[in-house]
Amino acid sequence: MHHPIKGPFDGRPLIFSLAVAAILLAAANLRGGIVVVGPLVEDIKQGLGLNASVFSMLTTLPLICFGVISAIVPALTRRVTPPILVLGALLVIALGAGLRVVPVLFVILCGTLALGCGIALLNVLIPGLVKGYFPRQTGIMTGLYSVTLSFGAGLGTYLAIPMRDAFADWRAPMLLWALLPLICLLPWLYLLRVHVHTYQPKRTGVPLWKNPLAWAITGYMGLQSTCFYSLATWLPLMLFDAGLDDHYAGTLTSLINLFAIPANLLTPIVAxxxxDQRLLVLAIAALAITSLTGLLLAPALAPLLWVGLIGISGGAALSLVLTLFALRSENTTQAMSLSAMAQSVGYLIAATGPFVIGALYDLNKSWLIPLLLLLLLQLAQGALGVVAGRPGTLTSWGEGKT
Incomplete structure (x- = not known):
């Protein structure tokens, strides 16, 4: 759906640039603080005396927060302006990441909950802000947002082992993600002074929970997140078990996000x-299935290739579903409500991923069954994507016009 309407910053290049920077700096905090634990899995498990299932809570708890908090964001935006909510979210992320360096499991879990709540707010707010602030540039802004999100995740994974070694402490890379949000606050403080009228706090006009298109997008969101977080948590250990050293396994896992960047940028523009986005869905599914099959049959044969395909398919899937929030909705309120539903239910689905994969591995110390499960989920994701990729909007589907 094309948007001929003017954006609130059109004709104001300085404020427009500041708003772009504000969105991207907020997005840089959305993954790094969570995925940083992946390469540090052995250090954290030994340091705190955890098994794989308990360790997976460090990834699973934020996803549960994403699911619960996402559902209430639209109601919050009717009471508090989005820039103030973004500021609050960044402060909560900083607090949560800071608590995770305290070497007490209970405090770390409290910090993990706070981190998850802050990120959940931004997860829902940013797609709505992109549609409201940049109605003419939805594709490119969604692409840039996705790139920054992947870059932050890649930085979190890539710096984990070098920072641990430099400071001889696994908590050092964790602390980085407490400091970054405080820097990213600055442009939002200025945006508070800029009057922007983008939100229409009206009803969406469509009962989303009864809408098959909304459910297809929600399912696609949930399954792509399940695969991403499962692999972000366990891929370093998969590669380590295949005979790679921990530095190389950590570096390869961080490259997922590097490979995701071109897919992040190009997918929303193409979509x-x-x-009709169904061809795009099938291409993404084919790449993901190839990568997981490679990890299953010959993980050490071409690990860079498998990681590259995981990155490209995962980056494209995330960018596609974020773009669908805008393409399948008819106004900002509808986009934010769809974003809230898809992320609420989707992340509750995803929250089971790292835990189930860790538990299956604990049972027989093999990656065979976990990888077969991820392959099955990719097939289901592709099927839902075929439905979500069909032309139409939430309104037209709600009227029975498919």
Whole structure:
């Protein structure tokens, strides 16, 4: 759906640039603080005396927060302006990441909950802000947002082992993610002074929970997140078990996010120009299935290739579903409500991923069954994507016009 309407910053290049920077700096905090634990899995498990199932809570708890908090964001935006909510979210992320360096499991879990709550707020707010602030540039802004999100995740994974070694402490890379949000606050403080009227706090006009298109997008969101967080948590150990050293396994896992960047940027631009996105869905599914099959059959044979395919398919899937929030909705309120539903239910689905994969591995110390499960989920994700990729909007589907 094309947007001929003017954006609130059109004709104001300085404020426009500041708003772009504000969105991207907020997005840089959305993954790093969570995925940083992946390469540090052995250090944290030994340091705190955890097994794989308990360790997976460090990834699972934020996802549960994403699911619970996402559902209440639309109601919050009717009472508090989005820039103030973004500021609050960044402060909560800093607090949560700071608590995770205290070497007491209970405090770390409290910090993990706070981190998850802050990120959940931004997860829902940013797609709505992109549609409201940049109605003419939805594709490119979604692409840049996705790139920054992946870059932050890649930085979190890549710096984990070098920072641990430099400071001889696994908590050092964790602390980085408490400091970054405080720097990213600055442009939002200025945006508070800029009057922007973008929100229409009206009803969406469509009962989303009864809408098959909304459910297809929600399912696609949930399954792509399940695969991403499962692999972000366990891929370093998978590669380590295949005979790679921990530095190389950690570096390869961080490359997922590097490979995701071109897919993040190009997918929304391509998707926004297509009326029907089903071909894109099938191409993404084919790459993901190839990568997981490679990890299953010959993980040490071409690990860079498997990681590259995981990155490209995962980056494209995330960018596609974020773009669908805008393409399948008819106004900002509808986009934010769809974003809230898809992320609420989707992340509750995803929250089971790292835990189930860890538990299956604990049972027989093999990656065979976990990888077969991830392959099955990719097939289900592709099927839901075929439904979500069909032309139409929430309103037209709600009227029975498919």
């Amino acid at each position: 926004a120009r297509m009326r």
